Amino acid sequence: MTGEDITGQQRIIYLITDYIAGRLTIEETAELDSWIAEEPKNRLLFEQLTDETYRQPILSQWKPEAAENSLQNLKHKISLQKTRTLWPRIAAAASILLFLSIGGYFLLHKKPQQQLAEQIAPVNKGVVLTLGGGQQIQLTQKHQGLITAIGNTKVSQSDSLLTYNGKAANAEPAMNTLTNNSGSKFTLALADGTQVFLDVASSITYPVSFTGKERKVNVVGQVFFNVKHNATQPFLVMVGKEKIEDIGTEFNINAYANEPAIKTTLVNGAVKVTEPTASVILKPGEQVIGKDGKVTVAAVNLEEVTAWLQGKLIFHRETLESLMGKVARIYNVNVVWVDDVRNEKFGGSVSRSKKLATVLNYFRKAGNVDFQVDGNTVKVFKKKK
Amino acid sequence: MRTVGPQIIPIAPVILSDVAVFDLAYKNYYHPLCFYAAKFVDADDAEDLIENLFLKLWNKKQVFESPAHLQAFLYHAVRNACLDFKKSKKNNLQLHEPVSENQPLPGVDHLQHLIQAEVLAEIYRAVNDLPSQCSKVIRMGYLEGFNNAEIADEMGLSEQTVKNYKGRGLTLLKDKLSGSAFTLLLLLVHWK
Structure with missing residues (x-):
């Protein structure tokens, strides 16, 4: 330049x-x-x-507090090097003393935790396939080949994709359950060609082939559907008491047991969502929140909702409480709120393959919050001034 | 020619060994430089690069002949630091390049990124240079899209106080920007 x-x-x-x-x-x-x-x-x-719609999301993330924090960080670095240049020997001696007196304690108590925090990676406990008889098969993400055959249906795996193939039997088809216990998504291709993507701590129960008037599956957690449309045999997703009926569609369901509501978001096509006392037909870009038998509809940011499919976490003005819920699932950790900073809001984007420490540092830098990791518990504090 | 807004560093030359000047420069350039650096490297690495660059500037007790000179120097130095960083990473034979959340757009060069960063920065500086409560209200209201009730709730103020702060903030912004012509007022109204 x-x-x-x-x-x-x-x-x-x-x-x-x-x-x-x-x-x-x-x-x-x-x-x-x-x-x-x-x-x-x-x-x-x-x-x-x-264009204000370009500027606003960027500027909303430029928090003066983050600049201030970084400046304090830098000043700390400056003060450290000052000590060194002025008093190199004293500093060296002091640091040895310091090491001897309290270093031992930290080595024994704090250090392993700190290292652990650095090392905690997204949970990777594989994927479990439960067959009709209750038999469980542990799948690893890197595997190719036939897993099992159920009647006329063959079940085969290709890395993180499990495919059901075969003709529908005359008998009542067996029900299988697939549970993803790892931080990266797992894909299921059902016997009708419908694609199902499972997020961490999510599962789906489905028949090995589809007979009868409708195609019915049950889900828990976060699941994305790309349904092979068939008007004569509608596709139904049951989430607790809520029923989601496909009318030719790609949609996302977020229904973790520890979340207060079921969120169904339509990306393409149309779906009908029915709660015990209400029902609604969604348009693309809309999300329905089902809670206590009622439904509310709002427009949402699709990039944000489907970011997990790209291995990302994207959020705008999202509360720390909601974000830590996601962190807890991805890293399989517990969250303890020492200070009530649940409503601190954050915006941004992080890769879900990063280590826990990197993600926590991001929040630390951007906001007024601090964390301490003990084993698999993350304690959340308000940042001390 | 006004190259760096009058509200930022009104004096020339810029003496970075003066703590107040250093702090001001840091706060005014931290976000735009991070934004600019993130076009080349991972966002986390970008933050580290900016901190290290300012550490070097502090140690060198660098003096710049004008705010414009400082601005040019900073972007030039950040770009070099990013390129060096990428080179050293390649030499380390890193197999897994971290996913950068801000991949450079093909065909958009670094001078365009610089313009992007600094136009956004001008708006950021004007808003954040207001007295703190005012600035927070303006920021939440116009940049983060909260409504009056939400701001009142978040800051523990009454809605009327929030409205007062908004009014005062806009008036101050108007005064802050050089006399004769329009102000950011218009721009803020756009955001509504």
Whole structure:
């Protein structure tokens, strides 16, 4: 970047900012216009920056507290090196003393926990297939081949995909249950070609083949469906007392036992959601929240809802309570609220394959919260000033 | 020509060994530089790179001839630090490149990223330079999209007080931005 380069950019920054604030002179407006016309990418940039829906999500994440925290962090680093340059020997001696006096304690008590926090990775306890007779088969994510045959149906695995293939039998088909106990998603292809994606701590119970008037499955946890539509044999998902009926569809269900409500989000097509006392037909981009037998519908951010399929956690103004619920499942840890910071809100995006410590650090840096990891318990504190 | 808003670092030259100047520069550039760096490297690494860069600047007791000079230097240095960082990572034969949440858009170059970061930063600085309560109300109301009742609840204030702060904040913003012409007021109204 040469001096000329950056000077040119600074002029553009000034012009765009003042355009947004509405205080450009006629000459300046002409100057900005000619820059915009220079190259298509200039126009793109201009349109992006003058679009509030582009700016707002970014600016809402630029928290002054995060900058302040980072500055304090840096000052701490500065003060440490100051001690070293001024008093190298004393510092060395002091650190040895410090190590001898309290270091032992930390080594014995604190250190292993700290290391553990660094090392806690997303839970990986594989996937369990429970057959009709109650027999359980433990699946590992890396496996290829035939798992079992049930009547005319063959069950085969290809890494994180389990596929059911075969003709429907005349007899009542057996019910199988698939449970995902690992942090990465697992895919199931049902006998009718419907695809089911299971998130961590989620399971589905389904017949090995579909006979009769309808195709009915039961789910717990977070599950994404891509249903093979068949008008003569509707697809029904039961979640507790709630019934979700597919009308040609991709949809996401979030129904963990420890969450207060069942959330069904429609990505494509149409679904009908029926609770004991109410029912609603969803449009794409809408989410229905089923609670206490009633339903409420709201528009949601689909990227956020389906981020888990891409191995991400995306959130906007989400409470720490809700986020820690997700963290608890992904890392298989317990959360203890030492201070009530449940309603602190966060926005952002993190990869779900990161270590627990990285994720906690993210929240620490962005907000007024602190954590301590003891074994598999995460204690949550308010940050001490 | 106003290259860095008057509300940021009004004096030239910029002497970073002055703690107050250093703090101000850090707070004003932390987010835009992180945003810019995240176009090249992982967001977590970006934060570390920014901290280390400022640590070096502090140790060198660097003086810049103007705020514009500081601005140019910072973006230049961050970009170099990111490129060095990526190179050293490659040399370490890292098999698993961390997933960067801000992959650079193809065809958009770093100068475009710089413009992006600094236009956003201008808005951020103007809002956050208000007195703290005011700034918090303006931020929650206009940047984070909370309504008056939610802000009142969160800050333990009455709704009327929130409204008062909003009014005062907008007036202050108007004064903050140079005299004759329009102000960010318009821009804030856009957000509503």
